[in-house]
Structure formats: structure tokens, C-alpha cells
Amino acid sequence: LFSNNQEIITEKQVGWEGEAVYKWYSLGRFLGKVSNSDSQGGFAKCYEATDLDGDSKKVLAAKIVQKSSLTKSRAKQKLMSEIKIHKSMKHENVVDFITYFEDSENVYIMLELC
Numbered sequence: 656l657f658s659n660n661q662e663i664i665t666e667k668q669v670g671w672e673g674e675a676v677y678k679w680y681s682l683g684r685f686l687g688k689v690s691n692s693d694s695q696g697g698f699a700k701c702y703e704a705t706d707l708d709g710d711s712k713k714v715l716a717a718k719i720v721q722k723s724s725l726t727k728s729r730a731k732q733k734l735m736s737e738i739k740i741h742k743s744m745k746h747e748n749v750v751d752f753i754t755y756f757e758d759s760e761n762v763y764i765m766l767e768l769c
Contacts, residue, residue, distance in 0.1 A: 664704070664717070664763060666756040679707040680765070686716065698724040703768060715753055718764040722757075738764060 666678040683703035689716045690698045702719035741752045741764075750769035 666754070666763070680715070680717065681702040681707055682717065704765065716766045716767050716768045718766060720762045720764070722760060722762065734762060
């Protein structure tokens with residue numbers, strides 16, 4: 656289904672009838688990293704990510720936060736606040752929030768690529 660040199664991340668969603676529905680994204684070019692400068696921890700890497708569902712193959716930005724970097728309760732709270740606030744914002748001068756999901760190792764925040 657995918658070429659061997661692509662790193663694929665998988666979003667698991669729940670369908671209308673409770674069935675598991677999967678979305679796949681192919682990680683591409685490394686865009687940069689963000690480390691939290693305060694003492695609360697938190698660290699993210701950003702990549703281009705191609706939505707492999709459908710024909711559009713839309714290219715997004717994937718902000719990936721390793722759960723192991725969220726060692727303090729406050730860091731987890733700040734990440735969830737960031738997601739909640741960004742999810743609620745819609746403005747032409749603010750990067751669009753697409754979705755977020757997590758697996759056992761990471762939290763993935765999918766954003767408009769700009």
C-alpha cells in the first residue's frame with residue numbers, strides 16, 4: 656500500500672456504527688522543532704504531512720509531541736489547552752487547526768501548512 660521509505664502515521668477514528676476507521680498520513684520534510692523555554696517541559700517536531708485519503712493528497716503540517724517529553728502534569732495541561740484554544744479559533748490570520756490524535760508514544764496536531 657505504501658512505499659518502504661515513507662514514515663506513516665495513523666489516525667484511528669470511530670465510524671457512525673462504532674467501527675474503527677483509519678486515516679493515514681505520510682510524513683515528509685522536517686520543518687523544525689519547538690522546545691518550551693519555561694520549566695514545564697514539552698517539545699515538538701514539525702513535519703510536512705500528506706493526507707493519503709482520497710484524491711486530494713492535501714499537504715498539512717504535523718506537530719508531533721512525544722508523550723515522554725510531557726513529564727510534568729502542567730505540561731500535559733498546557734498542551735491540552737493549546738489544542739482546545741487552537742481548535743476554537745477561525746481567522747484568516749491564524750493557521751487552521753485540522754485535527755489532533757494520539758497513539759501510545761505521541762500526540763499529533765494536524766495544522767494548515769503555511
